[in-house]
Amino acid sequence: MTDRIEKQGLQVDIRLAEFITREAIPGSGVDEDTFWAGLAAMVRDLGPENRALLNRRQQIQDQIDAWHREHRDQPGTLADYKTFLHQIGYLLPEGPDFTIDTTGTDPEIAHVAGPQLVVPVMNARYALNAANARWGSLYDALYGTDALGDLPTEGPFDPERGARVIAWGRQFLDEVTPLAQGSHTDTDSYRIADGTLVPALANPAQVVGWQGPASAPTAILLRNNGLHLILCIDRSHPIGATDRVGLSDIRLESALSVIMDCEDSVAAVDGEDKALAYANWLGLMRGDLREAISKAGRMVVRELAPDLHFTAPDGAPLTLKGRALMLVRNVGHLMTTPAVLDETGAEIFEGMLDAFATTLCALHDLGKTEGPRNSTTGAIYVVKPKMHGPEEVAFADTIFTRVETALGLPRHTVKLGIMDEERRTSANLKECIRAARHRVAFINTGFLDRTGDEIVTGMEAGPMVRKGDMKATRWIAAYEDRNVDIGLACGLPGRAQIGKGMWAAPDRMAEMLATKIAHPRAGASCAWVPSPTAATLHATHYHRIDVGARQTELATRGPRGSLDDLLTLPVAQGINWSDEELHQEIENNAQGILGYVVRWVDQGIGCSKVPDIANVALMEDRATCRISSQALVNWLHHGVVSPEQVMSALKKMAAVVDRQNQGDPAYRPMAPGFDGAAFRAACDLVFSGRNQPSGYTEPVLHAHRRQVKAERQPQVTEA
Numbered sequence: 023m024t025d026r027i028e029k030q031g032l033q034v035d036i037r038l039a040e041f042i043t044r045e046a047i048p049g050s051g052v053d054e055d056t057f058w059a060g061l062a063a064m065v066r067d068l069g070p071e072n073r074a075l076l077n078r079r080q081q082i083q084d085q086i087d088a089w090h091r092e093h094r095d096q097p098g099t100l101a102d103y104k105t106f107l108h109q110i111g112y113l114l115p116e117g118p119d120f121t122i123d124t125t126g127t128d129p130e131i132a133h134v135a136g137p138q139l140v141v142p143v144m145n146a147r148y149a150l151n152a153a154n155a156r157w158g159s160l161y162d163a164l165y166g167t168d169a170l171g172d173l174p175t176e177g178p179f180d181p182e183r184g185a186r187v188i189a190w191g192r193q194f195l196d197e198v199t200p201l202a203q204g205s206h207t208d209t210d211s212y213r214i215a216d217g218t219l220v221p222a223l224a225n226p227a228q229v230v231g232w233q234g235p236a237s238a239p240t241a242i243l244l245r246n247n248g249l250h251l252i253l254c255i256d257r258s259h260p261i262g263a264t265d266r267v268g269l270s271d272i273r274l275e276s277a278l279s280v281i282m283d284c285e286d287s288v289a290a291v292d293g294e295d296k297a298l299a300y301a302n303w304l305g306l307m308r309g310d311l312r313e314a315i316s317k318a319g320r321m322v323v324r325e326l327a328p329d330l331h332f333t334a335p336d337g338a339p340l341t342l343k344g345r346a347l348m349l350v351r352n353v354g355h356l357m358t359t360p361a362v363l364d365e366t367g368a369e370i371f372e373g374m375l376d377a378f379a380t381t382l383c384a385l386h387d388l389g390k391t392e393g394p395r396n397s398t399t400g401a402i403y404v405v406k407p408k409m410h411g412p413e414e415v416a417f418a419d420t421i422f423t424r425v426e427t428a429l430g431l432p433r434h435t436v437k438l439g440i441m442d443e444e445r446r447t448s449a450n451l452k453e454c455i456r457a458a459r460h461r462v463a464f465i466n467t468g469f470l471d472r473t474g475d476e477i478v479t480g481m482e483a484g485p486m487v488r489k490g491d492m493k494a495t496r497w498i499a500a501y502e503d504r505n506v507d508i509g510l511a512c513g514l515p516g517r518a519q520i521g522k523g524m525w526a527a528p529d530r531m532a533e534m535l536a537t538k539i540a541h542p543r544a545g546a547s548c549a550w551v552p553s554p555t556a557a558t559l560h561a562t563h564y565h566r567i568d569v570g571a572r573q574t575e576l577a578t579r580g581p582r583g584s585l586d587d588l589l590t591l592p593v594a595q596g597i598n599w600s601d602e603e604l605h606q607e608i609e610n611n612a613q614g615i616l617g618y619v620v621r622w623v624d625q626g627i628g629c630s631k632v633p634d635i636a637n638v639a640l641m642e643d644r645a646t647c648r649i650s651s652q653a654l655v656n657w658l659h660h661g662v663v664s665p666e667q668v669m670s671a672l673k674k675m676a677a678v679v680d681r682q683n684q685g686d687p688a689y690r691p692m693a694p695g696f697d698g699a700a701f702r703a704a705c706d707l708v709f710s711g712r713n714q715p716s717g718y719t720e721p722v723l724h725a726h727r728r729q730v731k732a733e734r735q736p737q738v739t740e741a
């Protein structure tokens with residue numbers, strides 16, 4: 023039994039209530055009764071609409087399922103399918119052209135293109151690291167990863183590898199900040215004279231500041247495509263000491279923005295978890311989050327980085343942010359939370375709690391009178407996932423209007439990131455943007471959830487192509503192109519981001535370096551990365567591609583991907599998979615599901631690096647789990663594989679996952695009993711997956727995690 027306290031008619035988990043009373047309210051400018059009364063009123067007034075929207079999702083899906091069943095023997099044409107989708111209100115009429123009028127977004131959102139890092143907010147160590155990932159060492163990123171083609175060996179510094187890193191860095195400088203004459207490789211010294219660099223750059227305006235004496239600067243600040251880079255000069259540093267100009271590092275402005283995630287990368291199932299997520303977000307907004315960590319055998323306290331100070335060419339002081347611009351991802355409209363019960367004793371919608379609590383915490387940033395601020399324009403950035411179509415975007419807009427009114431904020435203080443990750447949103451994207459045109463701050467695409475929704479929406483149409491083949495399907499190309507084109511047509515540049523999705527192979531940096539340049543090239547002003555190192559390496563792409571120019575070019579070319587392509591389901595044509603291919607596919611999916619779920623359910627870890635069947639470590643979160651589980655559901659549903667085959671794969675891969683985790687003392691093996699909560703959760707995701715709303719994994723994961731927590735925690739009595 024959870025200990026609860028009554029607040030304005032709501033029954034609030036005591037751990038959450040105490041956090042709000044003691045931490046979030048003081049200094050926010052909002053009084054406690056106002057906060058809880060506002061939430062209570064929202065729950066009362068908007069709860070029914072939230073439920074109605076969820077029912078509508080199911081109703082639409084039932085109609086689509088029935089249509090596919092009816093047309094199984096005699097498939098309808100795409101035109102028939104579209105007519106039907108219009109009739110049921112899945113496809114909505116498109117209104118007149120318009121442009122968004124979001125105002126007051128920070129430069130990182132409105133003007134400068136660069137990497138967007140995502141981090142599970144419940145992990146303070148990582149969250150602090152992410153906020154500080156605004157700046158990253160290019161030398162470390164190249165030396166410490168496979169970016170140059172091979173991994174470093176254990177042991178002391180390898181001078182040969184160091185030389186390759188330095189050569190790569192110099193070549194990069196020649197490319198993005200070339201000298202007027204000659205190469206950075208041949209330079210003998212860097213100094214500042216008459217407010218500019220000697221030797222001169224081809225474009226002297228790229229020199230925007232320095233640290234230290236002009237005749238012997240310790241740092242030279244350059245800017246290219248709006249992004250900064252710092253030449254660090256230190257002859258006492260082991261690298262600088264051996265370098266002809268004393269260049270000890272090239273530091274790149276890396277994670278321009280960070281999404282502090284309360285959604286798919288965390289496991290937050292009750293008031294205790296929600297309070298932790300909000301407490302970290304509050305600490306980031308107040309600027310005082312700290313975490314004692316053990317690093318290289320030493321205890322250190324990690325805290326937020328300060329601003330950076332330089333002298334500008336005109337001699338004036340120049341300050342740059344030391345931290346990424348922080349956005350917070352709330353949960354979507356689906357889940358309810360036991361953190362707060364309404365006056366009937368029912369769980370309230372978690373998205374409503376997130377909206378109130380994360381906005382309240384962000385007020386601490388808006389109210390700052392000194393020190394670094396997150397938003398210099400007085401904005402709060404909320405990323406809203408998993409919305410299905412314009413009505414649900416309009417509902418999110420209503421939620422934030424209510425929050426602003428209740429907390430006394432000017433209308434549209436909260437900017438909204440619309441995640442284009444459900445099929446009904448992609449298909450009606452222009453209307454989705456219109457529904458939040460006064461506050462939209464991004465329309466990101468490239469999402470894994472989007473593939474999950476593709477499988478679920480077309481579930482009855484037939485067996486889908488293999489997971490790895492999804493990337494080459496027509497709908498994905500149309501999804502990506504249309505998103506950019508619609509974003510450009512709706513006037514996002516200069517006000518909001520057009521973004522791309524996650525690089526889900528955190529250890530494959532060479533491949534990322536070679537391929538993720540496609541994102542800025544496609545006109546995206548940001549793209550997701552899983553780690554600070556990936557942010558630094560991905561930043562090099564924005565130096566090479568001028569996204570603003572690319573967007574202008576694309577806008578003049580007119581729309582690309584068609585709605586017809588977007589609506590072409592990835593149903594496998596003529597199934598001829600070999601037994602080996604079938605086994606590989608089910609084992610790969612089983613491994614991904616189990617490797618993720620076992621840490622989620624038993625340890626409350628919401629994002630993990632899990633090896634796939636080819637031993638490539640992949641980032642797994644709830645979205646990748648949705649794909650893997652629904653891929654198996656789809657094949658089971660159409661008899662491509664049998665329940666016995668899938669169960670046997672799950673058991674085989676449980677033993678594999680157990681071996682992969684044998685170094686973790688907190689790990690509870692799944693084999694040979696296969697009777698623990700984690701294994702049961704994985705089975706539920708697959709064998710009861712057909713009944714999960716939109717194929718989401720949250721309901722199953724939450725239920726099993728809560729059971730594990732209940733079994734482990736001492737019982738407390740109801741207040």
Ligand SMILES: CC(=O)SCCNC(=O)CCNC(=O)[C@H](O)C(C)(C)COP(=O)(O)OP(=O)(O)OC[C@H]1O[C@@H](n2cnc3c(N)ncnc32)[C@H](O)[C@@H]1OP(=O)(O)O
Pocket residue numbers: 139140141142147148149151152283286287317470471524528552553554629630631640641642643645646
């Ligand atoms: C589909 C979607 O919804 S995508 C959005 C959700 N996904 C995410 O948020 C992914 C975020 N990334 C992560 O959580 C992690 O990078 C993982 C789980 C993929 C891998 O984590 P690990 O196995 O611990 O990574 P690894 O051991 O390589 O690196 C750990 C170091 O990198 C840092 N790090 C790794 N990822 C991040 C991150 N996203 N932000 C900040 N720091 C990070 C850690 O702080 C740690 O450094 P430290 O010791 O100085 O603290």
Ligand SMILES: O=CC(=O)O
Pocket residue numbers: 286407443468469470471472523524645
């Ligand atoms: O939320 C992100 C995704 O890829 O899904």
Ligand SMILES: [Mg+2]
Pocket residue numbers: 286407408443469470471645
């Ligand atoms: Mg998602």
